[in-house]
Amino acid sequence: MKAAIRDPDPVIFMESELMYGDKGEVPEEEYILEIGKANVVREGKDVTLVSFGKMMKLLYTAADELAKEGISAEVIDLRSVRPIDYDTLINSVKKTNRLVVIEEAWPLASISGELAYMVQRRAFDYLDAPVIRITCADVPLPYAPTLIEASLPNVARILKAVKEVTYAKA
Numbered sequence: 001m002k003a004a005i006r007d008p009d010p011v012i013f014m015e016s017e018l019m020y021g022d023k024g025e026v027p028e029e030e031y032i033l034e035i036g037k038a039n040v041v042r043e044g045k046d047v048t049l050v051s052f053g054k055m056m057k058l059l060y061t062a063a064d065e066l067a068k069e070g071i072s073a074e075v076i077d078l079r080s081v082r083p084i085d086y087d088t089l090i091n092s093v094k095k096t097n098r099l100v101v102i103e104e105a106w107p108l109a110s111i112s113g114e115l116a117y118m119v120q121r122r123a124f125d126y127l128d129a130p131v132i133r134i135t136c137a138d139v140p141l142p143y144a145p146t147l148i149e150a151s152l153p154n155v156a157r158i159l160k161a162v163k164e165v166t167y168a169k170a
Contacts, residue, residue: 001013002030002031002032003032003033003034003035004035006032007035011035014053015053016053016054018054019053019054022057033079035080035083036080036083036084036085037079037080037085037088038050038076038077038078038079038084038085038088038089039076039077039079040074040075040076040088040092041056041060041075041076041077042060042063042073042074042075043074044063044072044073044074044075044096045072045074045095045096046066046071046072046073046096046098046166047066047071047072047073047074047096047098047099047100047162047165047166048073048074048076048089048092048093048095048096048098048099048100049062049063049073049074049075049076049100049102049158049162050075050076050077050078050089050092050099050100050101050102050115051076051077051078051101051102051103052077052078052079052080052081052103052111053104054104055102055103055104055153056075056077058102058153058154058155058158059073059075059102059158060075061155062155062158062159062162063075065155065159066159066162069168071162071163071166071168073162074092074095074096076088076089076092078111081111084111084114084115084118086118086122089115089118089119090118090119090122090123093119093123093126093127094123094126097126097127097128097129098127098128098129098162098165098166099115099116099119099127099131099132099165100131100132100133100134100158100161100162100165101115101116101131101132101133101134102134102153102158103133103134103135103153104135104136104152104153105135105136106135106136106138107133107135107136107138108138110133110135112133112134112135113133115131116131116133119131128165129164129165129166129167130165132161132164132165134153134157134158134161135153136151136152136153137150137151139151
């Protein structure tokens, strides 16, 4: 948020109110993230998982589950969606040869679609499997809690997608 406040250009800072109760370490020193610079939060060699915001919690859990099964997932937090740090993503895909993009949005006109396009445009020869996008179901958000849960990205869908791109047994 400090980078957004200090930036001379207009910046939209979006946060999820569902994360207000989350707890974590807060550094004592001033901590400013560079706008437009993604963060590789976990190194891996078998598949790249990329997302931003609230979905990152799912990626951490999925990466831990995959590690138990011997699949090494590289996890990237985009941190900003405009500008997007394509270089970090492309370099990761060149290393892992596979990409799963997770986003809490509908599939049409989404960030995940843009990421998939840019990876196939700039790193097609490195891909060993099609890029998989995990998004919300392409329906209006339901009211019933069980239907909401079914329509949103979840760890089970991430694990299934990773096994699909890595050709692992489900």
